[in-house]
Amino acid sequence: MPELPEVESLRQILERSVVGRTIVGTRIGRLPLRRKVTTNFGPRIRGRRIDKIGRRAKYLILDLDGEDVILVHLGMSGSLTCRDRDFDSSEFDRRHDHIEFRLDDGTRLVFNDPRRFGIVRLVVRIALPDLHELKGLGPEPLSEAFNADYLAAQARGRKVAVKNLIMDQRVVAGVGNIYASEVLYRAGVRPTRRAGRLKREEIVRIAKFIPIILRDAIDRRGTTFRNYRDSEGRPGAFADRLQVYGRAGEKCYRCSTSIRNVLVGQRASFYCPTCQK
Template identity: 40%
Template sequence: MPELPEVETVKRAIAPMTIDKRITNVFVGSKGLRWPFPRSLESALNGKRCGAPTRRGKYILIPVSKKQVLLIHLGMSGSIRIYPNRPNLKKHDHFALGFEGDDWLVLCDPRRFGFVDLFCESEIESHWLLKNLGPEPLSEDFTVDYLVAQTAGKTCAIKTFLLDQTKVAGIGNIYAAEALFMAGISPRRQAKTIKRARAERLVTAIQSILRKAIDAGGTSLRNHMQPGGEIGYFVQSLQIYGRSGEHCVKCGSIIKEMKQTGRTTFHCSLCQR
């Protein structure tokens, strides 16, 4: 599932095709995604000029004609491909935009858990998907004080806390595991026991891991992006995620795997307390 760095990479990759560019073609699949596409999406977008895309949590937001915002979420399995001319759409391509100059953005989503919405720019703060999102982890709002205050009294596991998009936006299973490993904190530790010293380590770890992944995404865009290649998916050096049975890079003991609220968690029981 794409997390903050992958979505940030997509946002950066599509910026050159959307900024001050007019939409010349719209394809809206008949099936809908997680929810049906907004009514009249095609006519609402066609011919409109777009602006610079932004990202909030795992959502991509593209300004359309200065009055509206196109929201794209990649869900579990969604990916965006870009093409320098009109592509042949495939079975799982459910939404596509052609821009002047014939650049194309195609949303492919085999499991159809993603979604697309179009709403008034004035509703951006109150939109139901955006209004309850917690702070951006790379913003100045995400501080040690914030983390200490938000975890106080919470009996859930710290990993579950990090996945809660209302507490901090954009972190998913991979980066939660990596950040907790880097900070030396057990994913099972109760959130309320995260006091200042651990909170400092965790904020530092989250920010450094996300920054590193965003840099890796940027590198992948410069080096590997082929027309029609999926963007936002890049090989990166994960230290704990997906490595059960392997040796911990810090202490050499065997990395373990467990389930936490239905999600697989990887941890080193020696290094993470």
């Protein structure tokens, strides 16, 4: 269920805990996931050192020494957690633990995903840019490439609801359902507005708040709405900052109007009918 801030928080945790560690073995649980991991997975990564942890959109990229990288997507229900050496191995959950990476310091990195919408793929590094998963992704919302002019160009002539536009990974990579609602609340724009009908000033506000909200969420290690936990088992503190998501029927913190929940593109979308036009 993670969006960009949750994946980035995970990246930062792994950067501190597993970079420099060598994979000494793997254990396979249920599988398959949304895509095949690769053939010969275990033998191919045994003995490889994890050199770097990167991120692109909601994808995590574990850089190994040699030519391979491991691409990870958490889907709706995935998690990648560290288990230390005294974690009882009988607690390996064959139903939802799909892959366990055993590291040379005795810890284990476990990919768990009940709904199996996630992806773990071993690919060669040079193939990364052409990879089906990464190919069509839009700019990183925290990069210079994402700005008001760019967003205006993307919105021009489009009839989709603005919320769908900013959740479209080809337009901007990393915004999901929670942060889309939060961004539009801060920008004062209703989620149902047609993208092509937005005024320049509204586009400017949306483009401005996307990185602001995402950065704030990263600083707070993401959002725990239901049961999301970061890789160290801690809930994300951005939950306390949510202005509209999950607050249907509750009062807007700014004007006390009752927050509404409407379906936009089959997804729950929360907004304040007074603060958002």
